Amino acid sequence: MARIVFDLDGTLIDSAPDIHGIANALLTADGYDPITLEQARDFIGNGAAVFVQRMRAARGIPDSRQERMLMDFVANYDRAVTLTRPYAGVEAALRTLRGQGHRLGICTNKPLRATKAVLDHLGLSPYFETVWGGDSLPVHKPDPSPLDAAFRKLGEGPEIYVGDSEVDAETAQRAMVPFLLFTEGYRKTSLSMIPHTATFSAFDGLPDLVSSLLAEAA
Numbered sequence: 365m366a367r368i369v370f371d372l373d374g375t376l377i378d379s380a381p382d383i384h385g386i387a388n389a390l391l392t393a394d395g396y397d398p399i400t401l402e403q404a405r406d407f408i409g410n411g412a413a414v415f416v417q418r419m420r421a422a423r424g425i426p427d428s429r430q431e432r433m434l435m436d437f438v439a440n441y442d443r444a445v446t447l448t449r450p451y452a453g454v455e456a457a458l459r460t461l462r463g464q465g466h467r468l469g470i471c472t473n474k475p476l477r478a479t480k481a482v483l484d485h486l487g488l489s490p491y492f493e494t495v496w497g498g499d500s501l502p503v504h505k506p507d508p509s510p511l512d513a514a515f516r517k518l519g520e521g522p523e524i525y526v527g528d529s530e531v532d533a534e535t536a537q538r539a540m541v542p543f544l545l546f547t548e549g550y551r552k553t554s555l556s557m558i559p560h561t562a563t564f565s566a567f568d569g570l571p572d573l574v575s576s577l578l579a580e581a582a
């Protein structure tokens with residue numbers, strides 16, 4: 365049985381529409397033009413503070429506004445769940461993996477409260493024994509500490525990290541764990557630029573991919 369840890373945004377859930385919504389509420393309240401959904405998607409992956417920095421850069425908003433905008437962004441984040449959907453086949457894949465005895469966790473750069481709120485809203489919380497957010501520790505991905513911590517909580521057994529981005533690939537490398545790259549998320553570069561053990565484009569293929577990876581390693 366393996367310990368399998370998942371990234372969240374762009375991996376298990378398509379959350380960009382909700383994050384786009386909070387971003388534009390902040391921008392328009394201050395008289396700035398909204399950003400596009402593509403921009404919002406591109407800004408996700410390094411946590412809330414970097415998202416707000418990238419959003420400000422796109423609209424020429426001075427650094428002095430960072431702290432206030434980040435506070436407002438995070439304050440609205442827990443309620444930003446209504447437009448978010450799991451990718452096709454996610455829940456069935458999680459159920460299968462759990463049924464096979466694997467132990468599952470989350471390691472995301474999303475703030476922990478917002479992470480728990482969206483997992484609860486989508487009914488996905490029961491699948492995960494441990495959840496680590498971007499603010500669970502003083503450091504976040506690509507620092508491997510939260511990923512290491514998630515694996516420690518899941519006990520013993522082979523480790524696998526599943527994610528969608530350059531940040532996740534670097535985190536897995538630094539933690540020295542195999543990395544499965546979901547190709548349909550929010551990555552910014554081509555697959556060949558992102559170190560990975562294997563890729564997958566649909567969740568119905570994930571349980572078999574995990575089985576073959578574990579068989580190879582055995």
Ligand SMILES: O=C(O)COP(=O)(O)O
Binds near residue numbers: 371407411412415472
């Ligand atoms: O950047 C974020 O806030 C979250 O992104 P992640 O779930 O892909 O780590």
Ligand SMILES: [Mg+2]
Binds near residue numbers: 371528
């Ligand atoms: Mg991601």
